[in-house]
Amino acid sequence: MILSDREVRAALQRRLIWVSSCPPVADKRWSSTTLDLTLDAEIRPWKELGGSGASVVIDPSSIQFNSNDLIRNQTTPQSCAGEGYILEPKSFVLAWTAEKIKLPNLSRIGARVEGKSSLARIGVGIHVTAPTIHPGFGEKPNDPAFERSQIRLEIWNAGPLRICLKKGMSICQIIFEEVHGIPEGAYAGQFAVQASASP
């Protein structure tokens, strides 16, 4: 079940979920069931692997596959603060939300980040089929002081237009959903349940 804006605010007040820099009720970033999140300054555009025309194959099933190493080697951080960053047609960049989120496992609330219609109309998507934020995201168990986590976005431009991305713009929307039941391992005191380690 998707939470309404009122339920989301109730959950925020009761600290069942955390969103840093959450806007007030009257802010245009709220809708009946969603809250807009904004773009942080750092953008990481991908280089063309191996140069133009080269065919480099990435094997994500490899035991040694380390996406952060690949991203660090094949992207260069840029900023979209100030004048903004131009997202060229058919290009793909990594970025982050400015807001940090925490969804404690025992709150039984998960979430999805989705694109905004206004950006979709001009060809901009904000994730590549991985919108789910699982319960437990941004939570450090037994450390309520932990500061929460930003959401990494995979932004692509499917259209023919050059799009300016700017720090602080509404870039995506988050939808909170109730989880039916408490996820495995979240019950206090049941951490020693026996199970087989056989594959």
Next chain:
Amino acid sequence: MALVRCEVSEGLRESEATVKIATLEGRSEYLPVDRGMLVVEDKADFLAVRLLYTDNGKNAALVSLPVEADSGAHRVWVRLSELKDVRKEQEHGALI
């Protein structure tokens, strides 16, 4: 919750690290995490994870990772010797 031993390397941003965890099967799991999820004790790095099951017969534990690993795994078996500081979770309320 529990802490699982890990190797830490640079992340994409100052607030982020890349973590490598050794699984029971001898595989390495790589995942990007917030540095706040890490704990340093006795000069060793540990990642906060959720403990799901233990198999004392095999000296193994199934833990839930804070984010999906590069292999696609959300849960992995690790050796019990890789874990420390196993504690009960604090209770939260529920919204509904």
